[in-house]
Amino acid sequence: MKSVRLWFKKEGLARFISHLDLNKVMTLAINRSKIPIWHTEGFNPHPFITFALPLSLGFCGECETMDIRLTDDDFDISLIPERLNGSLPEGIRVYRAAAPKMKPAQISKARYEMKIGADGKSGGEICAEIGSLLNSAEVITRKKTKKGLKDIDLKPYIKEHDLKQDGEFAVLNMTLPAGSVENINPILYLNALKEKTGGEYFYICTRRKIKNENGDDFE
Amino acid sequence: MxxxxxxxxxxxxxxxxxxxxxxxxxxxxxxxxxxxxxxxxxxxxxxxxxxxxxxxxxxxxxxxxxxxxxxxxxxxxxxxxxxxxxxxxxxxxxxxxxxxxxxxxxxxxxxxxxxxxxxxxxxxxxxxxxxxxxxxxxxxxxxxxxxxxxxxxxxxxxxxxxxxxxxxxxxxxxxxxxxxxxxxxxxxxxxxxxxxxxxxxxxxxxxxxxxxxxxxxxxxxxxxxxxxxxxKRIIKNLDELYYPDNFVVPSIDIVHDRAMAEIFRGCIRGCRFCQAGFLYRPVREKSPEVIDAQCHALCNNTGYDEVSLSSLSSSDYTQIVPLLSRLTEWSADENVSISLPSLRVDGFSDDILSKLKTVRKSGLTFAPEAGTQRLRDVINKNVTESELMSTCSTAFNGGWSTVKLYFMIGLPTETLDDVAGIAQLGQRVVNAYYSAENRPKGKSVRVTLSTASFVPKPFTPFQWFPQDTIEVLKEKQMHLKDSITTKKINYNYHDSSTSFVEAVFARGDRRLGKALLKAHEKGMIFDGWGDYFSLEKWLEVFDECGLDPAFYANRQREFDELLPWDHIDYGIKKSFLIEECKRAYNNETTPNCRQKCSGCGAAQWKEGVCFEKRKTMV
Known part of the structure; x- marks a missing residue:
């Protein structure tokens, strides 16, 4: 039995597939492509798939990963991406298969790009609003935790970021804590912005990188 | 896009x-x-x-x-x-x-x-x-x-x-x-x-x-x-009929997320409340080879690991055991499970049970439909209590400990004793569990009784019958609830007010178009969903349109009345439905299509069960 890590993109309309449903989509694709995947041995055997870091509903991802185990050690894993891609819905594409080098628990941060737009506002105006938000002494918003809603200050988390205008959009790139220890969802910044200005925004958020503590890509 | x-x-x-x-x-x-x-x-x-x-x-x-x-x-x-x-x-x-x-x-x-x-x-x-x-x-x-x-x-x-x-x-x-x-x-x-x-x-x-x-x-x-x-139109040969070898595979979870294959159309039984049992006559079967190939192709092309065999009464498929044998030849190796919905109480054999168990064990659901033998005879649900008991025992000995039983209330000629009979039947199923020797050890039994309110439908022998009023239906639900004396039995029931509006439209005429338009103006949508259905609003709609909903739902129609659907012909003679209705009120049953032809009219298509050799004739 060998473990394989698969990297895939989730873009366009596929960003509206939830994490739970993604598991189903991948299971069906694997069944269909006849990859010799290991099945769990419980009461209801099913293909064993684990995702390193769930992606929020509505987000695109460029370096998402899932791990599977193969029952056939001689199976050529380089065949997997092409086989799976014929069985996946629009917007999900597997582009790499390799033996895993890191454990999902080593994930500590992620890089996001958030394109923010608003009806009736130019990219420049939105940039100005975001700039003023991030320059405040503190950026308070409410975050759902296991113990209920809690106020948090987002200011300390946003060390690495840049902000630029792209036509009608403001584009905010930022690196935030991610993983099982501490996870800050970039949508919180948008929530803070909404609270501050009272305006309505739409966004396309893309997770571009997943990294360990040293800043190395998750491999 | x-x-x-x-x-x-x-x-x-x-x-x-x-x-x-x-x-x-x-x-x-x-x-x-x-x-x-x-x-x-x-x-x-x-x-x-x-x-x-x-x-x-x-x-x-x-x-x-x-x-x-x-x-x-x-x-x-x-x-x-x-x-x-x-x-x-x-x-x-x-x-x-x-x-x-x-x-x-x-x-x-x-x-x-x-x-x-x-x-x-x-x-x-x-x-x-x-x-x-x-x-x-x-x-x-x-x-x-x-x-x-x-x-x-x-x-x-x-x-x-x-x-x-x-x-x-x-x-x-x-x-x-x-x-x-x-x-x-x-x-x-x-x-x-x-x-x-x-x-x-x-x-x-x-x-x-x-x-x-x-x-x-x-x-x-x-x-x-x-x-x-x-x-009506029917398809004569199901084996030659187009069937997709591929389904659109939803990316999100849906209600029935699995491959499905039709095994036959129609139903031999002639339960008198069941509209589908009359609309889809005559019974026409697909052959096991065709079904097997269709299931296999669908699983391969969609990736589904579950196939459901669809029909009105799966155990009435004459080739059920050969079909299951064929399917299990590949399904276990490919981790595909087979589910067989719409099993009849009397069709649940050890043979079928063992084939189904090779893959995945799902819940067991049976529909006796009525609580007493007399009432089951009225509706022509030809299932006896001893059949139900032996089926449940088979299941309990085979490791099951939960059973769901479906019933209807508000059936023609129903009395409060018939309603209480549902609770008594549930109790006897509980008892059957404790007398089953190979029952799962250390587990308690759960019997769920579900009741729907009967809605008389066109093209059935009960198409003339007045539906019980909402009040009477509620009273019957409460009577059943009070008749249950053990916590091992769960009782749930459908809202009777939705069944009332369903009954209005099921046997309605053109004048109801006004009501639909009015309901639309009031923004009424998703009436099939409890969150949005409102009886109050519907009564308001009927009232504003000058329509009496009871005229459609609760009125006894005469046999010689011209019905709004009389110009639609499903091949079932009205005279046959009248005879069936009379037999119902006399507690008389009618044999199923395989036992004896009762001359409903479906034989005009010269297909299917009407031209099968009956066992009694061989």
Missing amino acids: ISKEVEKILLNVQKPGRYTGGELNSVIKDKSSVDVRFAFCFPDVYEVGMSHLGMKILYSLFNEREDIWCERVFAPWTDMEEQMRRHSFPLYALESGDSLDKFDFIGFTLQYELSFTNILYMLELGNIPLLTKDRKDLFNIVVAGGPCACNPEPLADFVDLFFIGEGEEVDLEVIDLYKSCKSNNESKQDFLIKAAQIEGVYVPSLYTVEYNGDGTLKSFTPSHKAPKTVK
């Missing part, structure tokens, strides 16, 4: 995956290279509509043709509706993202009466004028089919033409006629008049209706040479 503008609003709705399209196996064509665009509309949410086998079959069948592009449309949930209205986005089809008013045909499947308001809701959201008479051009033709088309009258004001019976052939004939009328620049009226000549097509606007002083029908008169009665 849906537009970028729609993508923006999807961030603000629950389950946005309902509205995106782009699923595996969905069909994209170049709209400039097709002649006919067909919007297949399911008047409920995506998860319900995508579970429907009929839609899958017709979607694939239409798209096999190069000149047709069939797309899917579902009713948006209210959060999406709000967003669509706020941003003025019309209702669109999932494949192209084009709004309904871009389509040649807008076709609805009529699965249950309480979805009628959603039809108007979808038309309006799609910018289609609601009334047939307001759509003047040979374009945006609104068509409908499915079981509720058997009494099309409540929808007569809105739908241009109905398909009566099985759709696989007649749908394409109508599409071809449309193509030729279109190329000859003919009018919509010309098209409809010609369409009415096709067997299985009903064009309501070609008929005029007159009423008697007491509100009953006086006459039904065709014009433009439309037939006096419209005869």
Whole structure:
């Protein structure tokens, strides 16, 4: 039995597939492509798939990963991406298969790009609003935790970021804590912005990188 | 592809995956290279509509043709509706993202009466004028089919033409006629008049209706040479019938997310409450080789690891054991499980049980339908209590410890003793568990009793029967609840007020079109969902339209009354239904089609069970 890590993109309309449903989509694709995947041995055997870091509903991802185990050690894993891609819905594409080098628990941060737009506002105006938000002494918003809603200050988390205008959009790139220890969802910044200005925004958020503590890509 | 503008609003709705399209196996064509665009509309949410086998079959069948592009449309949930209205986005089809008013045909499947308001809701959201008479051009033709088309009258004001019976052939004939009328620049009226000549097509606007002083029908008169009665269509040979080897695979979780294969159409039983049992006669089977190949192809092409064998009563399939043997040859190796819904109490043999157990163990559900033998005889549910007990014992000895039993309340001739009989039957099933020697050790038994309220339907021997009033139904529910004395029995029941409105529309006439329109104006949608159904609002609607709902639901009809669906012919003779009705009131049963032909009229098609050799004859 060998473990394989698969990297895939989730873009366009596929960003509206939830994490739970993604598991189903991948299971069906694997069944269909006849990859010799290991099945769990419980009461209801099913293909064993684990995702390193769930992606929020509505987000695109460029370096998402899932791990599977193969029952056939001689199976050529380089065949997997092409086989799976014929069985996946629009917007999900597997582009790499390799033996895993890191454990999902080593994930500590992620890089996001958030394109923010608003009806009736130019990219420049939105940039100005975001700039003023991030320059405040503190950026308070409410975050759902296991113990209920809690106020948090987002200011300390946003060390690495840049902000630029792209036509009608403001584009905010930022690196935030991610993983099982501490996870800050970039949508919180948008929530803070909404609270501050009272305006309505739409966004396309893309997770571009997943990294360990040293800043190395998750491999 | 849906537009970028729609993508923006999807961030603000629950389950946005309902509205995106782009699923595996969905069909994209170049709209400039097709002649006919067909919007297949399911008047409920995506998860319900995508579970429907009929839609899958017709979607694939239409798209096999190069000149047709069939797309899917579902009713948006209210959060999406709000967003669509706020941003003025019309209702669109999932494949192209084009709004309904871009389509040649807008076709609805009529699965249950309480979805009628959603039809108007979808038309309006799609910018289609609601009334047939307001759509003047040979374009945006609104068509409908499915079981509720058997009494099309409540929808007569809105739908241009109905398909009566099985759709696989007649749908394409109508599409071809449309193509030729279109190329000859003919009018919509010309098209409809010609369409009415096709067997299985009903064009309501070609008929005029007159009423008697007491509100009953006086006459039904065709014009433009439309037939006096419209005869249903059936498919004669199911083995040769087109069946898709591929389904659209939803990317989000839906109600029935699995491969499905039809094993036969029709039902031999003739339970007197069951409309499907009469509409789909005669029974026609598919052969095991064909079903096996279809299941295997579907699993391979979709990746599903579950196949459901679909029919009205799976254990009545004569080849069930050979079929299961064939299926289990590959299913276990490929981790595919087989599920067999609609098992009859008397069809649950050790043989079937062991085949099903090789893969996955699902819940057990049986439908005795009534609590006492007398009442089961009235409804012709030819299942005895000892059969139920032996089946439950088999299941308990085979490791099961939960059983669900389905019943109806409000059946003709029912007394409170019959209702209490349901609780007593449940108690005896509990007892059967504790006397089963090989029952799961250390586990308690759970018996769930479920009751639905009986809704009399057209084309059944009970089509003349007055439905119990809501009050009586509630009283019966409480009586049953009080008759249960053990905590091992769970009781749940369906809301009787929805059954009341269902009964109004099931046997309604054209005048109910007004009520649907009024309900639509009041914003009533999703009546099949408890969250949105409101009896109060419906009573208000009927009142404002000057209609008495009790006239439709709770009135005893006479055998000689002209019924709103009498001009629709499902091949079952009215005289047969009258005889069946009389036998019901005498507690007399009728043998099933395999035991003895009871002369219902379905033999006219010279197919299926009517021409099988009966065991008694061999």
